[in-house]
Amino acid sequence: MANNSLFKIEKLSKVFEDGTKALDDVSLTINQHEVTIIIGPSGSGKSTLLRTLNLMEYPTEGTIEFEGKNILNPNYDVYEHRKHVGMVFQNFNLFPHLTILENLTLAQVDVLKRDKSEAISKAMTLLEKVGLAEKINNYPNQLSGGQQQRVAILRALLMDPTAILFDEPTSALDPEMIKEVLLLMKDLIQTGITMIIVTHEMGFARHFADKIVVMDKGGKIIEEGHPSVIFNEPKNEKTKQFLSNVLTSF
Numbered sequence: 027m028a029n030n031s032l033f034k035i036e037k038l039s040k041v042f043e044d045g046t047k048a049l050d051d052v053s054l055t056i057n058q059h060e061v062t063i064i065i066g067p068s069g070s071g072k073s074t075l076l077r078t079l080n081l082m083e084y085p086t087e088g089t090i091e092f093e094g095k096n097i098l099n100p101n102y103d104v105y106e107h108r109k110h111v112g113m114v115f116q117n118f119n120l121f122p123h124l125t126i127l128e129n130l131t132l133a134q135v136d137v138l139k140r141d142k143s144e145a146i147s148k149a150m151t152l153l154e155k156v157g158l159a160e161k162i163n164n165y166p167n168q169l170s171g172g173q174q175q176r177v178a179i180l181r182a183l184l185m186d187p188t189a190i191l192f193d194e195p196t197s198a199l200d201p202e203m204i205k206e207v208l209l210l211m212k213d214l215i216q217t218g219i220t221m222i223i224v225t226h227e228m229g230f231a232r233h234f235a236d237k238i239v240v241m242d243k244g245g246k247i248i249e250e251g252h253p254s255v256i257f258n259e260p261k262n263e264k265t266k267q268f269l270s271n272v273l274t275s276f
């Protein structure tokens with residue numbers, strides 16, 4: 027495809043009010059229908075970069091285009107943008123006072139203006155697929171972390187987004203829960219939705235990424251490329267060090 031870029035990020039920097047530089051001159055193209063996985067040591071700016079893509083953070087310098095539009099323009103509709111770019115958080119962020127079904131229908135009805143019956147039917151179809159249909163009247167704290175995260179992923183998916191951002195979606199989970207969430211994410215890949223994922227799950231990154239982006243301290247991208255290159259023949263010394271640390275840490 028000639029031009030299949032979804033996000034075009036150029037020369038992005040972010041300095042927080044306390045002077046911390048979280049992003050330093052980051053340029054990156056994120057292609058449609060691809061899985062882009064951002065890896066790197068703690069504090070290297072991975073979450074900050076992800077959060078700029080749905081405008082939860084604003085960079086101090088640089089440009090971000092989404093579908094060719096400048097999303098940093100003060101007139102750009104952030105609310106509309108977030109309909110197209112969903113987010114899955116480390117701590118699930120389900121509404122604790124709403125049932126699972128209500129969590130899955132609220133935004134469909136309020137934001138997308140779907141009929142309630144259609145919203146319920148779409149939610150039920152997905153819940154059945156992931157084996158959680160019997161939980162519809164439960165509250166989030168009555169589900170395991172892995173179940174909550176799967177519901178959170180379905181909630182993002184039910185908005186029919188163009189892209190979903192995942193911010194360390196398995197980091198808060200016990201090991202046996204991680205697999206069920208990764209399996210659902212693997213299923214999503216088959217749908218062709220654009221996914222941008224910050225994760226420490228190197229096995230998942232190696233197998234399912236179309237592109238790996240490696241960040242390092244100071245908020246710089248030090249290397250990017252196909253996992254076969256990044257994992258087998260990384261060029262940057264710091265990428266080598268990072269991978270040897272994480273791959274031999276257990």
Ligand SMILES: Nc1ncnc2c1ncn2[C@@H]1O[C@H](COP(=O)(O)OP(=O)(O)OP(=O)(O)O)[C@@H](O)[C@H]1O
Binds near residue numbers: 044046070
């Ligand atoms: N709101 C904030 N105010 C000040 N500094 C911040 C803020 N948010 C993040 N930082 C700092 O910015 C840097 C990048 O943080 P970020 O969370 O993006 O890194 P990360 O690579 O996602 O880390 P981790 O893997 O530990 O989640 C860190 O030094 C962090 O302490």
